[in-house]
Amino acid sequence: MRSRIIMSMLTGAALLLSAFIGAGPAQAAAAPSPSADVPAEFGTDWHDPLTAAPPVAKPDAKSCQVTVAEAQFRDFTPYKGTYAPPDGCGDRWSKVVLRLDGKVKGRQFDRLGYLHVGGVEIFRTSTPEPSPDGIEWSVEKDVTRYSDTFRRGQEVEMLIGNVVDDTYTGVIDVKVTLTFYKSDEDGRAATPDRVLTLADGATLTTPRNSERIVAEVYATGSGGGCEEYWYLTVPDAAPYSCKADQGPYREVQIKVDGQLAGIATPFPTVWTGGWSNPFLWYVVPGPRAFDIKPIEYDLTPFAGILNDGRPHHVEVSVVGVPAGQAGWSTPVNVLVWQDARRAHVTGELTVHKSDDLANSSTYAPGSEHRVDTEGGHRLTVAGYVDTSHGRVTTTVNRSLANTSAHRWTDGENTDGLDATWTDDESVTVDGRGPARTTRTHRTYTMDGTTTIGGDDRLRTVLTLGDRAAVVETRGGRRTAWSRLDDTYTGDATFTVNVPRDQRHAVGTTGERYRWYGSDGCYDRSLTTVQGVLTEDRGGC
Numbered sequence: 335m336r337s338r339i340i341m342s343m344l345t346g347a348a349l350l351l352s353a354f355i356g357a358g359p360a361q362a363a364a365a366p367s368p369s370a371d372v373p374a375e376f377g378t379d380w381h382d383p384l385t386a387a388p389p390v391a392k393p394d395a396k397s398c399q400v401t402v403a404e405a406q407f408r409d410f411t412p413y414k415g416t417y418a419p420p421d422g423c424g425d426r427w428s429k430v431v432l433r434l435d436g437k438v439k440g441r442q443f444d445r446l447g448y449l450h451v452g453g454v455e456i457f458r459t460s461t462p463e464p465s466p467d468g469i470e471w472s473v474e475k476d477v478t479r480y481s482d483t484f485r486r487g488q489e490v491e492m493l494i495g496n497v498v499d500d501t502y503t504g505v506i507d508v509k510v511t512l513t514f515y516k517s518d519e520d521g522r523a524a525t526p527d528r529v530l531t532l533a534d535g536a537t538l539t540t541p542r543n544s545e546r547i548v549a550e551v552y553a554t555g556s557g558g559g560c561e562e563y564w565y566l567t568v569p570d571a572a573p574y575s576c577k578a579d580q581g582p583y584r585e586v587q588i589k590v591d592g593q594l595a596g597i598a599t600p601f602p603t604v605w606t607g608g609w610s611n612p613f614l615w616y617v618v619p620g621p622r623a624f625d626i627k628p629i630e631y632d633l634t635p636f637a638g639i640l641n642d643g644r645p646h647h648v649e650v651s652v653v654g655v656p657a658g659q660a661g662w663s664t665p666v667n668v669l670v671w672q673d674a675r676r677a678h679v680t681g682e683l684t685v686h687k688s689d690d691l692a693n694s695s696t697y698a699p700g701s702e703h704r705v706d707t708e709g710g711h712r713l714t715v716a717g718y719v720d721t722s723h724g725r726v727t728t729t730v731n732r733s734l735a736n737t738s739a740h741r742w743t744d745g746e747n748t749d750g751l752d753a754t755w756t757d758d759e760s761v762t763v764d765g766r767g768p769a770r771t772t773r774t775h776r777t778y779t780m781d782g783t784t785t786i787g788g789d790d791r792l793r794t795v796l797t798l799g800d801r802a803a804v805v806e807t808r809g810g811r812r813t814a815w816s817r818l819d820d821t822y823t824g825d826a827t828f829t830v831n832v833p834r835d836q837r838h839a840v841g842t843t844g845e846r847y848r849w850y851g852s853d854g855c856y857d858r859s860l861t862t863v864q865g866v867l868t869e870d871r872g873g874c
Contacts, residue, residue: 372866376828376839379467380865381617385624386847386858387820390431390474396516398423402432403449403492407506412493417451417484420514425485428517432457432475434510439468441834442504444606444615446556447494448665449510453531454483455665457510458552458626461494462606462619464504465865473624477512479669481525484512526669537645538668540637542678545721546671546728547637550628551650553586553600553664561661564654565602565753565780566740568705572697574742578656581695582753583709583736585653586664588631590639591646594688596631597713599734599757600652602780604798610784611794613826613841617862621800621820621845628667632761634728635717638681653691675722685716685729703742707753710735718765726765733758750783768809777801786830793827804851816851840864850874 398420405413449457456477555561560576567578588596606615650664689712698704716729738753757776782796800820806813826841844861861869
């Protein structure tokens with residue numbers, strides 16, 4: 335089967351896109367009936383990977399395409415090339431869309447990859463595990479925010495680290511393109527003036543007229559060790575295969591010159607080999623697995639400090655990782671908006687309040703071992719900048735919380751987790767008119783259990799949730815709002831400790847992606863059985 339993600343999304347979703355961009359309600363597309371061709375168990379081929387997420391909406395405008403990378407990854411040698419801006423579409427665009435097309439066949443683990451243009455990380459992804467007969471997949475991402483980087487020729491580096499040998503035969507073949515949509519003066523996207531990286535990975539020098547500064551961090555726990563499953567780690571006292579001194583609480587912090595500047599909950603990404611059961615992910619991956627979103631930190635309260643023309647030390651760390659243990663990658667981009675009418679924007683950090691970080695993991699022994707975890711943190715920062723259009727004060731409040739219950743038996747033949755993470759943030763900008771506030775409430779959930787029976791049948795039942803509610807106000811009145819609910823469900827069973835063709839695997843997986851708000855709506859559901867797509871339904 336060769337239906338790619340984007341093409342598959344057109345089936346059952348073409349009408350949804352118009353509603354998603356605010357053109358009115360869509361009619362529910364006819365879902366295919368459960369197929370008589372559904373096999374009794376997984377075979378050597380299955381539907382190509384796809385997600386229920388919407389494709390990137392594209393403007394009706396002239397476009398130009400540039401191939402950024404084209405490579406076959408067999409080892410850990412990065413692809414290196416060059417990028418040149420497109421001809422015929424100007425240097426100011428209404429949208430820039432990245433597209434990755436990939437294919438792999440045989441046997442291979444899931445692999446993590448990145449793409450850098452001019453040192454800026456514009457894309458982080460992971461790969462699906464292939465069928466013996468081979469799969470193809472595609473991913474799209476809106477990368478308009480990196481337009482400053484794309485206006486000049488740049489060095490390109492891409493890597494999807496891989497191992498190919500007599501057992502793991504899958505060579506990962508990918509092509510990445512950028513499509514630029516030309517705009518007139520009125521249609522230009524409001525993108526950052528500069529996109530910066532940290533010099534030597536540690537220092538930042540901003541333009542002296544910066545009036546807004548946002549850092550983004552592509553934080554991923556991965557690399558094959560226990561930090562790939564950080565949400566399952568336990569304190570040292572508990573008898574479990576993955577340990578961390580203080581348990582599973584993780585928090586991604588950013589500091590400026592040693593001072594805490596931002597906190598965030600990392601998204602608990604489950605890669606496509608996760609929970610010891612690849613049959614959960616062959617067709618439908620977990621949320622964000624193919625398009626890893628960066629954590630964003632509004633550093634504008636620190637602009638008065640950063641705008642002195644000197645290099646400042648910027649450090650990203652992950653709370654909860656045992657000392658000296660690797661496993662996290664935290665590349666940083668810094669997006670800067672400048673005041674075109676000022677050579678130097680001055681300011682001051684006026685508020686900095688951090689509550690004590692709470693982190694408690696309690697182990698209860700017994701025939702069923704149990705670790706209960708509660709953690710959280712609060713941070714408030716505020717500062718002003720004196721711009722050409724007056725004094726502007728930015729206040730950032732962020733509050734994190736995590737609760738989880740991890741249960742397992744001796745030998746880990748039963749292993750279950752029920753966890754919730756919340757990340758609440760409000761950003762208020764006061765100056766030049768009524769105050770504008772954006773409030774975001776993020777909730778991530780994971781509820782699953784893996785069991786291995788006496789017949790060596792391993793079964794995993796799992797539900798994952800990625801939810802967000804956003805409200806924008808101006809002068810206390812709501813001006814925009816949205817809600818996202820992306821839910822994955824899976825139930826898969828196979829026989830362990832036998833050759834691949836004797837696993838007798840069965841599984842039902844699904845995803846429902848719902849987005850609705852003041853700009854429209856989008857709703858799509860997918861269901862697969864034994865790797866066959868049995869439902870693709872949309873409507874909102």
